[in-house]
Amino acid sequence: MEEEISRRSFLKGGLATAAGLATAGIPGAEALADVEKEKQLATLLDIRKCIGCGACVDACSEANVDKYPNPQKPFPKMYPSRAKISDWSDKREVSERLTPYNWLFIQHATVDINGVETEITIPRRCMHCVNPPCVKLCPWGAAKQLTNGISRIDPDICLGGSKCNKVCPWDIPQRQTGVGLYLDILPNFAGNGVMFKCDRCYERVAAGELPACIDACPEDVQTIGPRDEIIQKAKTLAEEINGYIYGAAENGGTNTIYVSPVAFEDLNKAIQKGTGKPHLDRVADTMADANNLVAAMILAPVAGLAAAAGKLYHYTKKNG
């Protein structure tokens, strides 16, 4: 309780003098107080510490309850019939997967560690990629990336087309029908609601507070700080425990770095995967293929000029 009070007083006041006193055992608090606004913040999840108590899941729900959708019913009939309604409003209590009303859940894996069957629990939410395809490929700009590395979806602009879900390697954003801007445009023919996912408590972070899941964790599973420092911490920790890292290189790099004593290939086999239950597979940089074509784009004008110059040369030769 004493730690809780000092934590809050530090975070709310943002007093540098409180940092030394209050941050012992408070993951990442000092980083949030001092970090430059332009720096990407990453979180380190030491999954050895996670006991699967669900405090982070509850805190997430409590902190974000005002952001959850309140859809209008009945939903507009959508054409063609292939466009399916996605309604979680009567299943708000579901907490074993990602939904529009549950942006963080605990994944369970039973693995063998040195011959001992061990239960590992892993908090899963948006990875907040360094170059997030959900943001970069959103056709309307409804998904936004903040300079501190948070990617979030603006519920006032999102039309619920679910492209962000399709391009997300982990299928993180989840759709709720019957809410959002599409209702005011062509609800029967375009759009299908709003996509929801973890926004890493962007208002709290902007105010110098910790994201709710980090703040509430009794085991200090998560640490938040500038990405380069967090990566370094993750490497050091992985070396110390002879462990493994996930998220540092996935999809070109994310801002959610897991460190585990068990290989992620094994964890990936052991967890339940599926819709709303992201995998732990290795992920190549999904944005890289097209981005690599930029060299050809830079050379294209030169190629055009060269072709025309060739034509000019032949023309001049032919006509003396």
Added chain:
Amino acid sequence: MSRLNRYHTEVIRENRMVRYVYLVNIFFLALTGFGQMPIYKRYYMSDIPGFGWLANFFTTRYVHYLGAVLLLTLIFYLLFDYFALQRKRIKVTSSGYLRGALLAGIVLTGILFVIKNFPIFIFSPEFIIALNLCHLGLVMAFLLVSLFCLIFRKKWTSAR
């Protein structure tokens, strides 16, 4: 037919292959550009045999980028061709200027898109929304003007 008119016809004939490549490229650019919106699967377009790839956003983006490479090549080829070889005998028509201006806007906003898609932070979310709307608006205007020009046989250039 005057000498200049004959010359104009000759230039068009010479660049016939470039024109076909340009038209096919514009078709694929428009197809893959609209494919950045989640509409082809919903509206069964990607169910058409041979068009399944339209449902894959990474594929449509890649093809769109390839189209952009080709478009830039064609634009610079035609610009050089016009300024170095043809300018004295042919001139750009008013509909040609209009299409050229719209195309320039599309290319410019497209370049900004390409920059935006790298892991860098130059553009604000508001700017990105404006960029989305500008690129789409310019494309719609360009396609409408091009359709008008196709129906009423308006050419990009005419004899001086």
